[in-house]
Amino acid sequence: MDEAELKAYLSSSGAFLEGHFQLSSGLHSPNYVQCALALKNPAWAGKMGAALAAGWPGPKPDLVLSPAMGGLMIGHEVARAFGVDFIFTERENNIMTLRRGFSLPKGASLVIVEDVFTTGKSTLETASVVSARGAVTAGAMSVINRMGDKKLPFPSLSLLKLDLTAYAPETCPLCRAGVPVVKPGSRKF
Ligand SMILES: [Zn+2]
Numbered sequence: 001m002d003e004a005e006l007k008a009y010l011s012s013s014g015a016f017l018e019g020h021f022q023l024s025s026g027l028h029s030p031n032y033v034q035c036a037l038a039l040k041n042p043a044w045a046g047k048m049g050a051a052l053a054a055g056w057p058g059p060k061p062d063l064v065l066s067p068a069m070g071g072l073m074i075g076h077e078v079a080r081a082f083g084v085d086f087i088f089t090e091r092e093n094n095i096m097t098l099r100r101g102f103s104l105p106k107g108a109s110l111v112i113v114e115d116v117f118t119t120g121k122s123t124l125e126t127a128s129v130v131s132a133r134g135a136v137t138a139g140a141m142s143v144i145n146r147m148g149d150k151k152l153p154f155p156s157l158s159l160l161k162l163d164l165t166a167y168a169p170e171t172c173p174l175c176r177a178g179v180p181v182v183k184p185g186s187r188k189f
Contacts, residue, residue, distance in 0.1 A: 049076070064085070112127060144158060
């Protein structure tokens with residue numbers, strides 16, 4: 001799978017849209033990413049997971065760990081490709097934690113897998129859960145990286161880097177041009 005093929009699939013699945021969107025932050029953008037729409041197809045989710053595992057420059061991890069919800073499908077597929085177990089963190093009272101009887105062996109090496117790196121916040125919170133239990137974050141992976149120039153404090157790999165612009169509504173050139181704004185998720189595309 002090359003970058004052009006992935007980009008075409010993200011567009012055709014509705015995971016990457018071009019137009020005029022109001023993001024959940026309130027900002028306006030000519031692009032919108034909803035990776036769940038790309039991951040709903042198991043064959044493609046498997047393909048993307050295999051591509052991430054194959055591209056990983058480090059040694060095979062002992063476990064793959066994802067923050068719920070976004071990372072669940074792709075993390076599971078990366079774990080399948082590595083042939084290791086998959087576990088996930090989730091928020092309890094807004095604190096990222098491991099539940100459901102999942103355990104992290106001391107000294108285990110983990111790769112954190114997300115659908116999209118946006119701010120890096122959930123990845124860092126997940127890495128804190130790992131270090132608090134005496135395990136090691138070897139790195140992180142995602143299908144899409146939209147962090148711009150921001151970097152994670154460990155090795156990372158993404159299948160596609162997207163530079164997404166966002167504007168305050170007052171300065172949005174699409175609003176100025178009279179293009180109707182769409183709230184993603186509020187209607188069917
Ligand atoms: Zn606008």
